[in-house]
Amino acid sequence: MGENEGRRDLRMPDDDEVFAEVTNMLGANRVRVRCADGVERTARIPGRMQKRIWIREGDIVLVEPWDWQDEKADVTWRYEKSEADQLREEGHIR
Template identity: 45%
Template sequence: MFGRVTEIYGNERMGVFCEDGKHRVGRIRGKIKKRVWVRQGDLVIVSPWDWETQVADKPGKCEITWRYTNAEISWLERNRRIPEILDINNIPL
């Protein structure tokens, strides 16, 4: 699932707006933790936690598994793979 990083909380946690329209708290996967720097506005792949029980007032959680580079994003945009809801100007903060 695609997502866009909206906030950085610290301690490898970030606010992510996912393509299903939900805000989630994303945790950077251990394999890419020190190799890839994730910044606000980056397009990422997330995998939502299925084993977590949903609490009404709190956002769900997910794991950030990949960050796209600018060249990869331009290829995805040319081939219309990125959903329109993840356009950086359309994301509700």
């Protein structure tokens, strides 16, 4: 039993992505997120994710902030609960 026995390789943020926690469901495929950089943003769930992936309050997601409007972002990835726990253990998120 190695210490990395339960560890999975998780998708990490690209240069323009940040970790975020979903704080509020706004409807119309939008969620309120608190990003790791301390900014609250309104994030849009893109069409390719809407039907396949359910996003709920408290989920850890990756968002890509918009270049031209920093208070908005697109959700690019959602982590499962076990993956979010692993990210916390490894110190990537609080």
